Amino acid sequence: xxxxxxxxxxxxxxxxxxxxxxxxxxxxxxxxxxxxxxxxxxxxxxxxxxxxxxxxxxxxxxxxxxxxxxxxxxxxxxxxxxxxxxxxxxxxxxxxxxxxxxxxxxxxxxxxxxxxxxxxxxxxxxxxxxxxxxxxxxxxxxxxxxxxxxxxxxxxxxxxxxxxxxxxxxxxxxxxxxxxxxxxxxxxxxxxxxxxxxxxxxxxxxxxxxxxxxxxxxxxxxxxxxxxxxxxxxxxxxxxxxxxxxxxxxxxxxxxxxxxxxxxxxxxxxxxxxxxxxxxxxxx
Amino acid sequence: xxxxxxxxxxxxxxxxxxxxxxxxxxxxxxxxxxxxxxxxxxxxxxxxxxxxxxxxxxxxxxxxxxxxxxxxxxxxxxxxxxxxxxxxxxxxxxxxxxxxxxxxxxxxxxxxxxxxxxxxxxxxxxxxxxxxxxxxxxxxxxxxxxxxxxxxxxxxxxxxxxxxxxxxxxxxxxxxxxxxxxxxxxxxxxxxxxxxxxxxxxxxxxxxxxxxxxxxxxxxxxxxxxxxxxxxxxxxxxxxxxxxxxxxxxxxxxxxxxxxxxxxxxxxxxxxxxxxxxxxxxxx
Numbered sequence: 001x002x003x004x005x006x007x008x009x010x011x012x013x014x015x016x017x018x019x020x021x022x023x024x025x026x027x028x029x030x031x032x033x034x035x036x037x038x039x040x041x042x043x044x045x046x047x048x049x050x051x052x053x054x055x056x057x058x059x060x061x062x063x064x065x066x067x068x069x070x071x072x073x074x075x076x077x078x079x080x081x082x083x084x085x086x087x088x089x090x091x092x093x094x095x096x097x098x099x100x101x102x103x104x105x106x107x108x109x110x111x112x113x114x115x116x117x118x119x120x121x122x123x124x125x126x127x128x129x130x131x132x133x134x135x136x137x138x139x140x141x142x143x144x145x146x147x148x149x150x151x152x153x154x155x156x157x158x159x160x161x162x163x164x165x166x167x168x169x170x171x172x173x174x175x176x177x178x179x180x181x182x183x184x185x186x187x188x189x190x191x192x193x194x195x196x197x198x199x200x201x202x203x204x205x206x207x208x209x210x211x212x213x214x215x216x217x218x219x220x221x222x223x224x225x226x227x228x229x230x231x232x233x234x235x236x237x238x239x240x241x242x243x244x245x246x247x248x249x250x251x252x253x254x255x256x257x258x259x260x261x262x263x264x265x266x267x268x269x270x271x272x273x274x275x276x277x278x279x280x281x282x283x284x
Numbered sequence: 285x286x287x288x289x290x291x292x293x294x295x296x297x298x299x300x301x302x303x304x305x306x307x308x309x310x311x312x313x314x315x316x317x318x319x320x321x322x323x324x325x326x327x328x329x330x331x332x333x334x335x336x337x338x339x340x341x342x343x344x345x346x347x348x349x350x351x352x353x354x355x356x357x358x359x360x361x362x363x364x365x366x367x368x369x370x371x372x373x374x375x376x377x378x379x380x381x382x383x384x385x386x387x388x389x390x391x392x393x394x395x396x397x398x399x400x401x402x403x404x405x406x407x408x409x410x411x412x413x414x415x416x417x418x419x420x421x422x423x424x425x426x427x428x429x430x431x432x433x434x435x436x437x438x439x440x441x442x443x444x445x446x447x448x449x450x451x452x453x454x455x456x457x458x459x460x461x462x463x464x465x466x467x468x469x470x471x472x473x474x475x476x477x478x479x480x481x482x483x484x485x486x487x488x489x490x491x492x493x494x495x496x497x498x499x500x501x502x503x504x505x506x507x508x509x510x511x512x513x514x515x516x517x518x519x520x521x522x523x524x525x526x527x528x529x530x531x532x533x534x535x536x537x538x539x540x541x542x543x544x545x546x547x548x549x550x551x552x553x554x555x556x557x558x559x560x561x562x563x564x565x566x567x568x
Contacts, residue, residue, distance in 0.1 A: 044339045045329045050443075055328045055532040058557060124535045153451075156440040159334075167437075167458075170451050248339040251408045273342060277561045 008233045011036035013067030014076045018046030020192030021078030022260035027215035031223055034238040038070055044247035044273055048081040049123025060086035064094055065279030073231050076222055080122055080190050084129035104217035106135035109186045112210050116185030117145040124150045126190050147182050151175045158193040172204045188212045244268045292517045295320035297351030298360045302330030304476030305362030306544035311499035315507055318522040322354055328531035328557055332365040333407025344370035348378055349563030357515050360506055364406055364474050368413035388501035390419035393470045396494050400469030401429040408434045410474050431466050435459045442477040456488045464489055472496045528552045
């Protein structure tokens with residue numbers, strides 16, 4: 001299934017640890033409606049956010065390898081944890097441009113902050129990798145204006161559909177109180193699941209705090225990069241095709257899919273784990 | 285590393301999707317202190333409870349294959365979801381006796397119920413597999429005396445160490461209210477993580493409800509089965525060796541390990557996923 005030519009008519013590839021990255025697919029599709037996009041969700045091995053660096057790097061290599069094999073012209077790493085642990089490795093080993101979700105979020109936050117502190121929330125893996133902190137510091141933010149917080153319960157709460165629920169309100173308060181006390185004016189939602197909690201988080205943080213949704217920032221960065229490389233597909237009349245690959249069909253698949261994508265997923269191709277393994281030899 | 289002889293001096297193998305099965309290891313070690321036990325936790329691909337039947341069966345075949353390759357005399361499937369989806373398959377394909385966690389729990393519940401209803405709580409996969417329901421029905425329980433409930437947030441709450449926390453109390457109330465209303469007199473804790481919530485669950489259900497911890501039931505069943513097969517290692521003076529294999533070293537590894545095992549894990553051998561994959565060809 002290897003397509004040799006990567007020109008502007010090739011699809012964009014997006015991968016995520018699971019279904020959360022569909023928010024990124026959605027933002028890409030809205031911004032670049034003429035582009036074909038192939039999505040891969042590693043639902044057999046989700047989540048990545050609680051796992052070790054080496055494991056996440058191996059998974060990410062296989063995920064990107066699958067997309068490259070399918071002939072994509074660019075790989076978008078929708079998963080924050082994979083971006084944190086594997087981006088450099090993928091750039092060194094893959095034959096197509098690789099775009100991560102962290103730098104676009106960092107740039108948006110730096111452009112938006114009004115002199116206050118910037119908060120970052122994410123999985124344990126993302127926060128402990130230190131990548132957001134490094135990016136914000138490299139952009140000139142002093143250490144005392146960078147506040148981070150792991151929010152490990154947010155992913156399961158979203159997957160259970162508990163937006164607006166009393167349990168979610170309690171978790172939001174528990175995790176975000178220190179950030180509110182520190183008067184952050186900008187908060188990076190550093191995980192693809194978190195935009196689903198925008199209302200809960202926004203209500204608690206108050207109207208003066210800007211929430212940075214990495215999906216929008218990433219879609220804009222992808223557009224710029226493709227234009228720069230003359231790989232942009234820019235045809236007003238074309239409606240791009242979306243293709244979905246998953247390593248497992250999870251319970252509540254349709255429900256969770258619609259929650260992130262905003263519409264039902266019609267067809268899915270399942271990728272066996274033996275097939276995934278085949279990509280590691282090429283890239284690792 | 286293949287040991288050919290499976291006699292009473294061979295170790296017992298225990299596998300689980302992650303660290304939760306350490307509660308089973310602990311119960312086995314307490315009941316059979318002279319036995320050597322090898323534990324494998326598939327921490328790179330945890331959890332199993334939200335994933336599809338075929339995926340769980342593939343993972344379970346690899347997990348059991350690893351243990352058989354290490355020379356165990358029996359494989360104990362500590363994970364409820366793996367027991368639900370893969371037990372028959374493992375029995376057909378493996379060369380050693382396979383013990384699951386569901387039947388021992390069912391038998392204990394049937395022996396303990398005092399004419400009321402029996403409740404079962406577990407992951408989505410375990411509950412939807414219908415295995416507990418089948419087992420209880422086969423034991424003579426009428427359908428209207430069997431109540432089941434998926435509790436997907438219990439695993440992340442335990443992994444975050446939130447026993448006794450207000451969020452946990454709220455989740456317990458939300459999930460268990462229907463079982464309390466139906467006046468169950470016996471409740472099967474159908475997931476290796478749930479015994480950590482015994483206090484929260486017991487307080488809500490009241491002192492008249494018997495909580496069935498599958499770990500104890502399983503340890504007792506393992507003892508019976510080994511005796512039956514003349515494979516029991518029964519030496520009062522011997523202190524059995526415990527060995528730990530994991531496919532990923534997760535964040536908070538020591539903390540979570542101690543929570544389930546009751547003491548720190550001193551040494552761990554990491555098993556690469558490429559190594560895990562090697563076992564699927566033999567068994568699938």
